[in-house]
Amino acid sequence: MNFKVRRCLLSAIIFFTITNSASSQTTKTTENLNQIWLGYFNQTQLSNKWGLWGDFHLRTKDDFTNDLSQTILRVGLTYYLNQQTKLTAGYAYVTIYPADNHKQVSQPEHRPWQQIQWHNNYKRLRMMQWVRLEERFKRKIQDDSTLAPGYNFNYRIRYNIFLAFPLSKNAFAKNSLAFVVNDELHVNFGKEIVYNYFDQNRFFLGFAYYINPLLNVQLGYMNLFQQLAAGNKYKNINAIRLFVYHNIDLRKR
Secondary structure, three states: OOOOHHHHHHHHHHHHHHHHHHHHOOEEEEEEEEEEEEEEEEEEEOOOOEEEEEEEEEEEEEOOEEEEEEEEEEEEEEEOOOOOOOEEEEEEEEEEEEOEOOOOOOEEEHHHEEEEEEEEEEEEEEEEEEEEEEEEEEEEEEEEEEEEEEEEEEEEEEEEEEEEEEEOOOOOOOOOEEEEEEEEEEEEEEEOOOOOEEEEEEEEEEEEEEOOOOOEEEEEEEEEEOOOOOOOEEEEEEEEEEEEEEEEOOOOO
16 A cells, blocks of 8 residues: 555545544533542463453542542453464453443443554563454443443444653663553444544553562553543543553463
8 A cells, every 4th residue: 555545544534533523513521530540450371372361440530539430350361472462352341330321320331352462572662562352332321320221332442552661770670660651542433333433542651660570560640531422522531540560470481
């Protein structure tokens, strides 16, 4: 595909996204929130080819400590193409705590997911990327206090890139420190998606402390900008994010 064709395709995608987002409504409103995001990620390698994935999340709603907005439990089975590239498929259960359109009841979501993840490790840089596909089954809402039968469904694809730059002489070793940058783009698609093909973008800046090469704690600031289903409503979230990343290797040596 030559440069002119790529440029035309990119222009068409941008135009399509903008016009669809703006077509239905002209008045836009943005809700600003302050949250805390806590998370634990575990990848356990069982053999040269197989491993397990698990991550768990707790997120507050506003003013950093006011109520809960969401919890997530995610598990998966991983196949290692090699030590740099792996495939994972799994399931996540999400609880969305009382919100604007269901003020008295929590909304469950079932989320099968599939992912390819790859790593590039250098002496003074660690880079991780993944592309994840999710199938989202969100329980329908009848009114403020009642869930309805059935589920709304859509697909979502996510691209995540993570960069770590060592600040210590003993890069990524025990008791070392690194500066980290992370960005993740979410895009919706499916027949029930009308206005918000763009779902959200998460941008994070912070620091990682390596307790050892397989266990690190990351703390920093994240900005999340999200377009809601109506198309003219947005969320801008400023969050303190504390994540723990834990790798376990159970292979026989």
